[in-house]
Amino acid sequence: MSTTLATAVRHQPPPVIAEPVIEVRDVTKRYGRTVIHEHLSLDVRRGEIVALLGGSGSGKTTLVRQILGLESPTSGTIRVLGEEWARMDEETAKMLRTRSGMLFQQGALFSSLTVYDNIAQPFRELGKIPEDLIREFVMLKLEMVGLSCKHASKMPSALSGGMVKRVGIARAIALEPELLFLDEPTAGLDPKASDEFVDLIATLHRALGLTVVMVTHDLDTMVALSTRVAVLADRRVLVAAPVEEAVAVDHPFIREYFLGRRGRRALAALPPERRAKLPAVALDDASTIVR
Numbered sequence: 001m002s003t004t005l006a007t008a009v010r011h012q013p014p015p016v017i018a019e020p021v022i023e024v025r026d027v028t029k030r031y032g033r034t035v036i037h038e039h040l041s042l043d044v045r046r047g048e049i050v051a052l053l054g055g056s057g058s059g060k061t062t063l064v065r066q067i068l069g070l071e072s073p074t075s076g077t078i079r080v081l082g083e084e085w086a087r088m089d090e091e092t093a094k095m096l097r098t099r100s101g102m103l104f105q106q107g108a109l110f111s112s113l114t115v116y117d118n119i120a121q122p123f124r125e126l127g128k129i130p131e132d133l134i135r136e137f138v139m140l141k142l143e144m145v146g147l148s149c150k151h152a153s154k155m156p157s158a159l160s161g162g163m164v165k166r167v168g169i170a171r172a173i174a175l176e177p178e179l180l181f182l183d184e185p186t187a188g189l190d191p192k193a194s195d196e197f198v199d200l201i202a203t204l205h206r207a208l209g210l211t212v213v214m215v216t217h218d219l220d221t222m223v224a225l226s227t228r229v230a231v232l233a234d235r236r237v238l239v240a241a242p243v244e245e246a247v248a249v250d251h252p253f254i255r256e257y258f259l260g261r262r263g264r265r266a267l268a269a270l271p272p273e274r275r276a277k278l279p280a281v282a283l284d285d286a287s288t289i290v291r
Ligand SMILES: Nc1ncnc2c1ncn2[C@@H]1O[C@H](COP(=O)(O)OP(=O)(O)OP(=O)(O)O)[C@@H](O)[C@H]1O
Pocket: 031, 036, 054, 055, 056, 057, 058, 059, 060, 061, 062, 063
């Protein structure tokens, strides 16, 4: 992690939660006869970190793909940064894509390109940016994600899993997006690399005032980062609330996910003022959980 950036923002307040930047309204999504989402609605406000949770096949990735404009809903509307995908022209769609960054599950780097060229790629796609300026941007992004410039000439295959994720983030934030989408960001990382990655996202969230939407199964990441969780179940958003409120909803997925031993242990890491709001059932036995 970039010590300078992390230190600089440590005492900075988190971004102010402001206007909705993602508005999903009454969306139904079908593949053939299979209904994935039915009258699903969700708002994400500027400055939030929203974790999308739900069982396997509940439609988390499908929802993110629709928010990114990669797929269309069967019915309903999706507005991002005030623009509705179904009503925008090519130029607006292109502009909107530069205002969103995405980290795919495996880091999704081009394996045949160096770290430098992977991060330079979004700048080159814009065209007309002189190479010496691209070089400065790339080095700055590397520093922001806590990687020394000596890694610039390496191939992705020479990097650890944590470093691949960092390069993926450097590329995702290359064009200074307002929205950052993360798909299972800590999957495959060991606990130390996972904690460091969580710190990096928290730092970038503060430093850049990002709005983050992440799909995750990792309880610790979700508890450490999210300002709200949106739980997908029964083809809709069952609840979208801070995790300490979401756990109070009586639903099989919530019970299984949050109120088992691992869930309660993860919830114990909430700051005291949020932990105090947990329902008793989420604290039950907490003192006897083996850490
Ligand atoms: N292009 C497609 N055509 C047909 N069915 C699809 C398509 N994409 C996704 N699905 C189906 O939609 C459902 C939801 O998939 P999705 O990947 O969104 O779930 P998920 O919640 O992200 O799951 P996981 O946690 O396992 O990654 C699944 O049953 C999947 O098989």
